[in-house]
Amino acid sequence: MRIRVEEAIRKLGYSPDPAASALASKVTYNIGLLLPSLTNTVFEDVLEGIYQGSEDTRFFIQIGDTRYSALKEEALIGTFLRQKPAGLIVTGFEQTEKARGMLAGAHCPVVQIMDFGEPPIDMSVGFDHEAAGYAAARHLIECGYRTPGAVGARLDSRSRRRLDGFRKACQEVGLWDEHRMVITPQSSSVGLGRHLLEELLSRDQSVDAVFCNNDDLGIGALMEARRRLISVPEQLGICSFHDMEMTQHMYPALTAIATPRFQIGKMAIDMLLAEIEEPHSVKRRNIDTGFKLVVRDSTRRAG
Amino acid sequence: MRIRVEEAIRKLGYSPDPAASALASKVTYNIGLLLPSLTNTVFEDVLEGIYQGSEDTRFFIQIGDTRYSALKEEALIGTFLRQKPAGLIVTGFEQTEKARGMLAGAHCPVVQIMDFGEPPIDMSVGFDHEAAGYAAARHLIECGYRTPGAVGARLDSRSRRRLDGFRKACQEVGLWDEHRMVITPQSSSVGLGRHLLEELLSRDQSVDAVFCNNDDLGIGALMEARRRLISVPEQLGICSFHDMEMTQHMYPALTAIATPRFQIGKMAIDMLLAEIEEPHSVKRRNIDTGFKLVVRDSTRRAG
DNA sequence: TTGACGAATGATTGCGCAATCATTTATCAC
DNA sequence: GTGATAAATGATTGCGCAATCATTCGTCAA
Structure with a gap:
């Protein structure tokens, strides 16, 4: 049947x-x-x-x-x-x-x-996004960077908490200045990453490390550093976020918080x-x- | 009511x-x-x-x-x-x-x-993908490159026709050698772009320009060239395909066929x-x- | 063979809506 | 006021399936 x-x-x-x-x-x-x-x-x-x-x-x-x-x-x-x-x-x-x-x-x-x-x-x-941002800051601090900044775009709650964690870790060791936090509501892109690093450096030329809230910004920051002949990682350390496939193939390869x-x-x-x-x-x-x-x-x- | x-x-x-x-x-x-x-x-x-x-x-x-x-x-x-x-x-x-x-x-x-x-x-x-590949080749030829190669991944019919068009334009001016076409069925990535350029150079060291079938490969090729200290565009011209936002922010910025x-x-x-x-x-x-x-x-x- | 039980099969109902048709109501010219 | 027309409203049917219930069939022990 x-x-x-x-x-x-x-x-x-x-x-x-x-x-x-x-x-x-x-x-x-x-x-x-x-x-x-x-x-x-x-x-x-x-x-x-x-x-x-x-x-x-x-x-x-x-x-x-x-x-x-x-x-x-x-x-x-x-x-x-x-x-x-x-x-x-x-x-x-x-x-x-x-x-x-x-x-x-x-x-x-x-x-x-x-x-x-x-x-x-x-x-x-x-x-935990705050913990992830915190970990990024700890890493930069342990590498010996002393004037850390952070850039962020498209600030949904998760992005914000990453920056909160970053700020907190820096504050704990007395290395924070809120001027070195450059954020924008615009949606992130590589071009924006370049622009945000530019803005960060114009606010504080002594910045020696930057946490980028995502990989687009990280790659943009790297390219802008390259253009300005700022050597990475010597003059500027860059820590990216998410770690998409591309970041490891950049030159120099980007340190990142890899998210699963x-x-x-x-x-x-x-x-x-x-x-x-x-x-x-x-x-x-x-x-x-x-x-x-x-x-x-x-x-x-x-x- | x-x-x-x-x-x-x-x-x-x-x-x-x-x-x-x-x-x-x-x-x-x-x-x-x-x-x-x-x-x-x-x-x-x-x-x-x-x-x-x-x-x-x-x-x-x-x-x-x-x-x-x-x-x-x-x-x-x-x-x-x-x-x-x-x-x-x-x-x-x-x-x-x-x-x-x-x-x-x-x-x-x-x-x-x-x-x-x-x-x-x-x-x-x-x-028309074939016309697009053809245009890429014509550009490289007009720039004076004389040993063009091409790399491609994930060969759906559209990708293939882009490469067909590229080959055709090179053949028309007697600059083609099929060894300089490196393709793979793998899905494209930046890492693969690096690898494919490596393969291309190992097949023919005299290659002086490469057409990359998409932007991932293009960025990968650029990074690999950088790593090998091959100067772009002097020693190696790179033409990418699609032109996503990122390509224009690379260093050097990538020439590309922009698709709408x-x-x-x-x-x-x-x-x-x-x-x-x-x-x-x-x-x-x-x-x-x-x-x-x-x-x-x-x-x-x-x- | 009989009865009892479970499995397989068949018949029926209703899900909530759109479409159609039937009816009522409003609108207008004469 | 009348009739004619259009608009608004109301009542009915069926879309194709899942769930439920009713029936038949097969199986087995007594």
Whole structure:
């Protein structure tokens, strides 16, 4: 009987209507993914992990681009929930009150990614951004740099906390001056990195090290240093953030805080699928992935 | 009456069920977008254009990642069509026979992007890759380079045609040797760009210019040249492809064939929305956006 | 053979909306 | 005021499936 039916399916080229299925069963095989940006290389790797973890399952990843706007995010959460997703992955902890309410009341598991600290709405996987910024500062200080600065763009809460951590570590050893923190709401780019280093140097010519809030800025800073014939790492140490593939191939290679973006994506989808399969089966619901300092030539001073 | 209804909607927090709507009307507000890769910066800008063009409309972009596989693409086209999308955007002209059949029979407009040449299934917007490669070669030749090579990765049909065009221009002036074409099926990265230049130089030390099939490779080649103390552009001219933001900030800045990725995305979504709004209203259904040679220091030899 | 039980199969209902048709109400010219 | 037309409103049906219930069939022990 089953065989006969399956033969007919093949012969007629039948395939079920997902809309009818969703209407009748009140659930779909869609997994909603909310990212603040798709044009930010940081999220490419997260995406890669999520795709890899959901390949060959019946689930379909539906991406929403919030453009770093909590309101757009709120609207998208509404749109997604209306479609009765099987699960939801959202970036960070900074949803609007209403969005948090919707997520808390959702009839599906929810994973918050890229951050660690606050208790999650449901589950979370990420790392502590303040600790990461702190680690960057400690590294520069231990390398002997004494006039550290920092540059940052597109200041979402996570970026801000990285800079907070950096500032804190510098203050602890009495090496901080707030003038050496150059930030802008503009979205980050290599060109902006060059510009921000320029601004930093114009504010304080004695700056001997800079923490760049992400790799675009790091590469930009490196190129600007090169243009000005400022030697890296001797005259200027550069520590980048995220460590995308490119940074290790720069010349000199960039020291960076490497963030486990692929792993975060993979763990998030794994947790989500497990929880969809068997509700309440996931035990560790709030995961700190940590980060890693990768020391390369851009901070490796002789002596 | 209308007012009373809308008040009730607000009060009850009612929002229509998209599944029921899709079932009853046989159409949704989803626009399917098939890209070969999301971790390729090339498509970020396309995406940006599409998002910008669909913002504040009732349409929702649904992304599918084909991972450069025609079979995955075929499967995704099936998945998308089952959802009765309002429109579809697919990359390139290399669909499987079956996929082309499905697209041709789709009850919605279809735009093929990133390529120009073949007659489209429905509509298309892109540029001629062979002509772009040809232009790169002509530029290097006109700069006086006499031993041009080329490196390429991830050889989809478009990449291949770029290299074909490059080869053709070199052959026309008797400057070609197939040994100076180094290609690999690996996916492109900066590290790979370094490696491919290494390979190219090991095959023929007299190479004095290289065309890189995309910017990752171009930046990698530049970094490798730097490491080997090969001066750019004097000893080695480098021409990159696509011209993402970063290339102009390299040191020396990279000459590149700039491709109008944002514009392609924007035009594609505009054509699609117009056609959804009013079938057969779009007149120019096969658009050649062209490309632009941007000359910078990496090919600007003194004399 | 009989009864009892579980598995396989068949028949029915409702999900929430859009589309269609049937009805009522408003609008206007004469 | 009348009739004719257009607009607004109301009632009904069906989209294609999943879930539920009702039925039949097969299996086995007594």
